[in-house]
Amino acid sequence: DAxxxxxxSMDCAEGRAANLPCNHSTISGNEYVYWYRQIHSQGxxxxxxxxxxxxxxxxxxxxxxxDRKSSTLILPHATLRDTAxxxxxxxxxxxxxxxxxxxxxxVKS
Amino acid sequence: xxxxxxxxxxxxxxxxxxxTLRCSPRSxxxxxxxxxxxxDQGLQFLxxxxxxxxxxxxxxxxxxxxxxxxxxxxxxxxxxxxxxxSALYFCASSLGQGTYEQYFGPGTxxxxx
Numbered sequence: 001d002a003x004x005x006x007x008x009s010m011d012c013a014e015g016r017a018a019n020l021p022c023n024h025s026t027i028s029g030n031e032y033v034y035w036y037r038q039i040h041s042q043g044x045x046x047x048x049x050x051x052x053x054x055x056x057x058x059x060x061x062x063x064x065x066x067d068r069k070s071s072t073l074i075l076p077h078a079t080l081r082d083t084a085x086x087x088x089x090x091x092x093x094x095x096x097x098x099x100x101x102x103x104x105x106x107v108k109s
Numbered sequence: 110x111x112x113x114x115x116x117x118x119x120x121x122x123x124x125x126x127x128x129t130l131r132c133s134p135r136s137x138x139x140x141x142x143x144x145x146x147x148x149d150q151g152l153q154f155l156x157x158x159x160x161x162x163x164x165x166x167x168x169x170x171x172x173x174x175x176x177x178x179x180x181x182x183x184x185x186x187x188x189x190x191x192x193x194x195s196a197l198y199f200c201a202s203s204l205g206q207g208t209y210e211q212y213f214g215p216g217t218x219x220x221x222x
Contacts, residue, residue: 044213097142
């Protein structure tokens, strides 16, 4: 079973930052937080991952709280092409990705 | 483009039949994973191979089997197909076994009639 809780859907205006929250209150010390997204029925796309520290790459930023019980994925300037289902996943050093229901992000012009 | 290729894109077959789905991982990736996505079950992990050996099993039915060949491509075999096997089947690959990110292919859409 998925170990994360995400809101079912969110809306964001084009050009604004999209902040997607994720609760993972039972995360253990050796589990990473991963974010993937799936646009329509395409294959899921890796976005970013982190353990303790905040992370940033060309796609997004990941903010993890100090107690690691929650995190936020930030898309700094959302575009229409960012409309997708976003999955927050906690994952041990063991490879299997357990997908929950995710958050449907709708970016609107 | 993730670099992972899957064939065929679409497959329509009848109940009771057997099909084979093929996956070629990204160049250099040693791990291959198979996932099933159906409307009612969401994305579910089926099985993982690393350098030719099975490493992890998820909710894979006994009617399903997989293997990874010496050239690292993988095949997922589905037999005695049922209507409920209709789904998107994704293959993903990663460099190794650990925390490396997985890159997903475009998927094979299987329709069982």
